[in-house]
Amino acid sequence: MFTTINSTRVSQEVVEQILDVINKRKLLPGDRLPGERQLVNELGVSRASVREALRSLETMGIIEVRAGVGAFVRNPVSNIVRRALPSRLLVDREMLKQLYGLRAIIETGAAAVAAQAATAEDLQKLRQAVDDMERCHAAEDLDGMVAADILLHRSIIVATGNDVLVQVVDNIADLLTDMRRVSLSIGPGVRKTIAGHRAILRALEQRDPEAAKKAMADHLETVTAKVDSVEITKTGEIIYIDR
Numbered sequence: 001m002f003t004t005i006n007s008t009r010v011s012q013e014v015v016e017q018i019l020d021v022i023n024k025r026k027l028l029p030g031d032r033l034p035g036e037r038q039l040v041n042e043l044g045v046s047r048a049s050v051r052e053a054l055r056s057l058e059t060m061g062i063i064e065v066r067a068g069v070g071a072f073v074r075n076p077v078s079n080i081v082r083r084a085l086p087s088r089l090l091v092d093r094e095m096l097k098q099l100y101g102l103r104a105i106i107e108t109g110a111a112a113v114a115a116q117a118a119t120a121e122d123l124q125k126l127r128q129a130v131d132d133m134e135r136c137h138a139a140e141d142l143d144g145m146v147a148a149d150i151l152l153h154r155s156i157i158v159a160t161g162n163d164v165l166v167q168v169v170d171n172i173a174d175l176l177t178d179m180r181r182v183s184l185s186i187g188p189g190v191r192k193t194i195a196g197h198r199a200i201l202r203a204l205e206q207r208d209p210e211a212a213k214k215a216m217a218d219h220l221e222t223v224t225a226k227v228d229s230v231e232i233t234k235t236g237e238i239i240y241i242d243r
Contacts, residue, residue: 001026001034001042009048010045010046010049011050011052011053011056012053012056013045014039014043014045014049014050014052014053015053015056015057016045018033018053018062018063019062022062022073027073028229029073029074029075029217030072030073031071031072031073032069032070032071032076033054033063033070033071033072033073034052035070036051036054042162054071057071058071059126061074061098065116068162068230070106074130075163075167091175091232091236092232093227093228093230093232096179096227096230096232096238097224099172099175099176100176100185100227101219101224102172102218102223103169103172103176103220104216104217104221104224106113106157106165106168106169106172106215107153107156107157107169107216107220108213108217108220109213110156110157110160110162110165110169111156111204111209111213111215111216112209112210112212112213112217113159113160113162113198113205113209114156114159114160114204114205114212115204115206115207115209115211115212116207116209117159117160117161118159118204119159122155122158122159123201123204123205125151125155126152126155126156126159126204127201128151129140129148129149129151129152129155129197130148130152130194130197130198130201132144132147132148132151133145133148133149133152133193133194133197134194136148137190137191137194142181142184142185145184145190146152146177146181146184146233149180149184149193150173150180151195151199152197153169153173154161154166154169154170156200156204156216157169159204162241178236178237178238179226179227179230179238181238182230182238182239182240183223183226184227185240186226186229186240189222189226191219192222193219193222193223196215196218196219196222197219199215199219200212200215200216200219202215202237203215229241
């Protein structure tokens with residue numbers, strides 16, 4: 001797959017060879033790159049050069065390096081969406097509202113599609129996410145609640161069967177993680193969030209697209225209302241302000 005490199009710009013040559021392999025579709029989005037040892041042997045370069053090349057490719061958004069697992073080719077759609085979305089440091093309250101507006105447009109439609117397309121396995125993941133949210137709320141486990149919230153909403157997107165949509169929403173979700181933490185730390189509102197999740201799940205289980213769409217819209221409306229109760233610092237930190 002690769003050829004031996006003889007060059008003073010070794011790491012750049014490694015980058016170019018890997019890019020060539022990806023462009024020729026010998027490695028597809030989601031595929032795992034050969035391990036470091038294999039790359040060192042096939043390319044005839046040092047491990048340091050391979051690591052430097054992988055860091056460059058990760059910075060370019062071409063690959064994703066997962067600790068302890070390996071390097072994987074990213075979906076190009078994900079790169080396009082990431083470039084189109086604002087940096088976390090540029091998000092202000094108005095942009096936060098617009099991001100939630102974008103979520104509402106996407107996720108209400110996705111809920112309607114998922115009501116018809118969700119498999120038994122999809123529905124089981126959603127039930128588990130709702131149960132996890134309640135369990136973590138009772139245990140005052142904020143990290144667990146955030147994880148359960150992300151899992152529920154992502155599982156609905158996955159249930160549509162649209163991989164491009166999953167990529168789009170994953171990038172939006174990255175920008176909203178801090179807002180999720182703040183929202184779920186406001187005690188009185190969490191019960192309403194859990195009730196909203198239950199309503200969405202019920203509509204999906206009943207295979208009712210219109211009910212699923214409405215339940216999602218109602219849920220996101222209550223979440224969006226919390227944006228007026230936050231301040232965003234110059235470093236991008238979101239803080240709840242009890243007005």
